[in-house]
Amino acid sequence: xxxxxxxxxxxxxxxxxxxxxxxxxLTFAVVVCxxxxxxxLTEGTSNSTRAGxxxxxxxxxxxxxxxxxxxxxxxxxxxxxxxxxNTTEMTKLQAVPGVxxxxxxxxxxxxxxxxxxxxxxxxxxxxxxxFTVTPWLDQELGxxxxxxxxxxxxxxxxxxxxxxxxxxxxxxKVAGIxxxxxxxxxxxxxxxxxxxxxxxxxxxxxxxxxxxxxxGQISAILVQLEPGADVQQVSADIAAAAPEVSVITSNHLAxxxxxxxxxxxxxxxxxxxxxxxxxxxxxxxxxxxxxNERRRxxxxxxxxxxxxxxxxxxxxxxxxxLAMVGALIGLVSAAAIVxxxxxxxxxxxxxxxxxxxxxxxxxxxxxxxxxxxxLGALSALYPAMMAARSDPYExxxxxxx
Amino acid sequence: xxxxxxVMKTYExxxxxxxxxxxxxxxxxxxxxxxxxxxxxSGKSTLLSILGGLTRPSSGKVMLNGKDLWAMNDEDLSxxxxxxxxxxxxxxxxxxxxxxxxxVMLPTMFxxxxxxDPSERATILLQTVGLGDKLDSFPNQLSGGELKRAxxxxxxMNNPSIxxxxxxxxxxxxxxxxxxxxxxxxxxxxxxxxxxxxxxQDLACFASRxxxxxxxxxxxxxGQKCERI
Numbered sequence: 240x241x242x243x244x245x246x247x248x249x250x251x252x253x254x255x256x257x258x259x260x261x262x263x264x265l266t267f268a269v270v271v272c273x274x275x276x277x278x279x280l281t282e283g284t285s286n287s288t289r290a291g292x293x294x295x296x297x298x299x300x301x302x303x304x305x306x307x308x309x310x311x312x313x314x315x316x317x318x319x320x321x322x323x324x325n326t327t328e329m330t331k332l333q334a335v336p337g338v339x340x341x342x343x344x345x346x347x348x349x350x351x352x353x354x355x356x357x358x359x360x361x362x363x364x365x366x367x368x369x370f371t372v373t374p375w376l377d378q379e380l381g382x383x384x385x386x387x388x389x390x391x392x393x394x395x396x397x398x399x400x401x402x403x404x405x406x407x408x409x410x411x412k413v414a415g416i417x418x419x420x421x422x423x424x425x426x427x428x429x430x431x432x433x434x435x436x437x438x439x440x441x442x443x444x445x446x447x448x449x450x451x452x453x454x455g456q457i458s459a460i461l462v463q464l465e466p467g468a469d470v471q472q473v474s475a476d477i478a479a480a481a482p483e484v485s486v487i488t489s490n491h492l493a494x495x496x497x498x499x500x501x502x503x504x505x506x507x508x509x510x511x512x513x514x515x516x517x518x519x520x521x522x523x524x525x526x527x528x529x530x531n532e533r534r535r536x537x538x539x540x541x542x543x544x545x546x547x548x549x550x551x552x553x554x555x556x557x558x559x560x561l562a563m564v565g566a567l568i569g570l571v572s573a574a575a576i577v578x579x580x581x582x583x584x585x586x587x588x589x590x591x592x593x594x595x596x597x598x599x600x601x602x603x604x605x606x607x608x609x610x611x612x613x614l615g616a617l618s619a620l621y622p623a624m625m626a627a628r629s630d631p632y633e634x635x636x637x638x639x640x
Numbered sequence: 641x642x643x644x645x646x647v648m649k650t651y652e653x654x655x656x657x658x659x660x661x662x663x664x665x666x667x668x669x670x671x672x673x674x675x676x677x678x679x680x681x682s683g684k685s686t687l688l689s690i691l692g693g694l695t696r697p698s699s700g701k702v703m704l705n706g707k708d709l710w711a712m713n714d715e716d717l718s719x720x721x722x723x724x725x726x727x728x729x730x731x732x733x734x735x736x737x738x739x740x741x742x743x744v745m746l747p748t749m750f751x752x753x754x755x756x757d758p759s760e761r762a763t764i765l766l767q768t769v770g771l772g773d774k775l776d777s778f779p780n781q782l783s784g785g786e787l788k789r790a791x792x793x794x795x796x797m798n799n800p801s802i803x804x805x806x807x808x809x810x811x812x813x814x815x816x817x818x819x820x821x822x823x824x825x826x827x828x829x830x831x832x833x834x835x836x837x838x839x840x841q842d843l844a845c846f847a848s849r850x851x852x853x854x855x856x857x858x859x860x861x862x863g864q865k866c867e868r869i
Contacts, residue, residue: 242745242748242749242758242759243738243742243745243746243748243749243758245749247742248749251735251737251738252737254737255736255737535731535733536735538694539733539735540750541694541718541721542692542694542721542727542733543721543722543727543746543747543750543794544718544719544721544722544723544747544750544751544798545718545722545749545750546714546715546718546750547714547718549750630694630695630696631694631695632689632694632695633695635694635729635733
């Protein structure tokens with residue numbers, strides 16, 4: 240060892256009061272963990288909603304007015320539902336200014352399926368008019384969906400590409416699996432409407448509760464707007480042109496999810512706020528006590544030639560290290576909780592969740608870490624300033640008493 | 641060379657103003673071993689702390705090697721404390737989290753005018769004070785005398801020209817006291833100025849000059865030969 244390094248010096252000082260330091264670190268960890276979980280959930284659900292709407296490929300989703308909440312549930316959580324409206328609504332929508340094109344979809348809820356233990360949402364799309372699944376097929380398969388082929392949502396387990404899957408006694412073949420969206424789309428199965436009609440007819444013979452699917456009936460209309468069209472304005476125009484329908488936008492879904500999340504996120508932010516409010520003065524008091532305990536030591540540093548700045552920086556650095564370690568533990572804990580309990584949280588809260596991109600996670604983490612470090616610095620600022628300013632001889636003598 | 645000019649130190653207390661040091665005018669030449677004796681509360685520790693740049697006088701000047709100590713800013717004053725002065729107190733003041741070697745090396749963290757490798761120099765100093773086998777020991781594993789010797793080694797780490805010692809033998813038995821005083825004599829013979837504060841008049845024989853203090857007033861005393869050297 241050539242010289243005692245600054246890092247070693249700080250580390251030895253921190254090791255000396257291990258219990259107190261562990262308590263301080265844990266306090267910061269709880270604050271960071273609460274804030275980050277709330278933040279990850281909020282961003283994850285918002286990201287999921289965006290991904291879900293993008294997957295649907297539509298700017299707007301139009302459904303029968305009395306089934307708006309069922310449609311929300313299909314997209315948000317994947318809760319299967321069957322409802323119908325007349326295809327004539329499509330004609331009304333096509334006439335609304337700002338609407339570029341429309342595509343019908345039919346939602347069929349299976350009570351159970353050979354693929355899975357839980358009911359599944361079958362979404363029948365029109366191959367000619369569709370602009371949501373077809374582009375994906377072109378990109379991923381390089382061909383349209385053939386007769387009796389299906390595309391599975393990411394969460395449909397128990398089967399794979401090329402394998403058969405049976406709904407209502409009708410055998411389909413899995414042609415592809417969609418990327419995860421975190422929404423109900425992940426628990427849906429996409430099928431051509433012509434195949435769905437055949438399956439519905441067959442269901443009369445094989446199912447104890449057959450599908451009632453009639454030509455001329457659809458469940459939803461996906462709407463793509465002209466570039467630059469105002470979503471709110473077009474939604475209002477649609478509502479005026481077709482009073483029997485409800486318009487679902489990604490904003491509408493986000494608001495709905497926000498409402499579902501509000502109490503949980505509120506509780507998490509409240510916990511973080513309460514812990515911060517209680518612990519900050521406490522940490523500041525503990526820092527002051529520690530500085531008082533260390534007065535002789537600080538006096539000795541000054542006696543040996545330490546400048547005021549060194550004392551101030553060293554005490555601040557110790558506080559920052561504790562805050563940083565706490566923040567890192569909080570970050571790892573928050574990530575672990577959200578990763579491990581992802582399904583439990585989303586199911587119990589009834590929200591969709593899709594991890595935001597790395598850049599968004601890093602940005603959130605950066606802000607929370609920065610805030611924690613500032614809180615750590617704030618709590619140690621006054622004691623460190625007092626310690627640096629104190630008369631060295633008085634400090635040494637105070638330690639002797 | 642240390643010189644003071646009309647140095648005063650007063651403290652405001654609830655019962656009024658206390659004069660700890662009253663117009664002290666002293667001059668200590670390079671290489672001297674000066675003992676400042678006096679009873680508790682006579683102001684000798686206050687004088688030493690002012691000479692060492694640890695506490696600011698209420699008035700007066702302290703010249704250290706031609707520089708006005710208390711006219712300096714914190715940066716320069718800290719530099720002087722770290723490089724030109726070495727301190728030894730009654731309490732050893734070693735950090736419990738550092739071993740003996742690290743404690744002795746500690747002053748080099750704040751300032752260092754020595755070009756030698758700090759670890760090597762600290763080892764040599766510890767060997768010189770008889771603690772060559774205690775480099776890795778922590779303060780709680782050392783005896784009172786050993787702690788004091790380690791503190792002396794630390795005070796020499798940055799090779800200061802002046803050693804200021806405040807009651808360094810206050811809590812030691814007679815044999816250890818003599819051992820420590822011998823050590824200060826050896827340091828003095830190396831050409832370093834030693835200024836020591838003590839309440840023990842018997843130690844006067846170790847010094848080349850004795851200053852006496854009573855109620856903040858400094859006066860010169862006759863030196864005496866030390867039979868114990």
